[in-house]
Amino acid sequence: MSDDRTVLRDEPHDGVRWLNADEQATWRALLLCYQLLDEALDRQLQHDAGMPHSHYAIIAALSEAPGSAMRMSELAAMLRFSPSRMTHAVASLERKGWAARARCPEDGRGQFAALTAHGRMVLERAAPGHIAEVRRRIFDRLTSTQQRQLRGICDTILDGLDPSSHASPHRPTRISDTSA
Template structure:
């Protein structure tokens, strides 16, 4: 099998994508840490739980939605539990399954963090783009998502992350 090397345009696009996504993630994490002391990973866990029915979700489903291994998620949720933002309990129908639940204190932390976080997302991602470019970016991401998502139709609050088909 012969390697299909990237041509110059593809190489430039790949590097631009790679560094832009790293810089964006880093900027969002810095803002959350600076303003709230909440790492970006923890914010995503809190936000995902906040959108789940009853603010509760199995750890397995939560791990799938935040793209984390179960062991890494368990470690993060343990830290969130220590802060009183999340609680874990056995599933009422199957005690072998653990359910994570966002507490009222966790909701308060999320509500305090969200406005500045959304402003940072706007500033870093949407403000530099025209409406047309935002639509193009969404379509590009939809095409990539369709090839990358290991579990299409996953349960939880994001049945179609991109909204209705255009």
């Protein structure tokens, strides 16, 4: 209890190679970056628009869908949410009157989530502030070289995390896709 040396040493253990000093520093910076970025974005949205980032992602996705509506499962797949998470989130949006659900005619099990007029208005009001924050925190700070590097790094890491993310190479993207 009064030992000031860590119990974890930088030698292999259980067949695991530990991180070296450089890797540690990078990992620490990455984690901190994630954490602070996430908090900054969430705080901005929560404060200025009364919604968490995940809800913004949902209404932004809906706003770009044909008829402003999508099947729950489509939505979940697109945003990589669990079905349960999506149900809870859309239920919450519904309570606020920003979204509505409707049974799917072709499949009795299915549900559509649709953006309401009110929801669309809320999104329109929330988007500028959100995008400004993204810009301010990230794109205004990075050189175009760094931006390209970042893209490559993310794609590389995603390859190992998300088999289905060789995604969207040429899909005509839309602006509110600053979401997720």
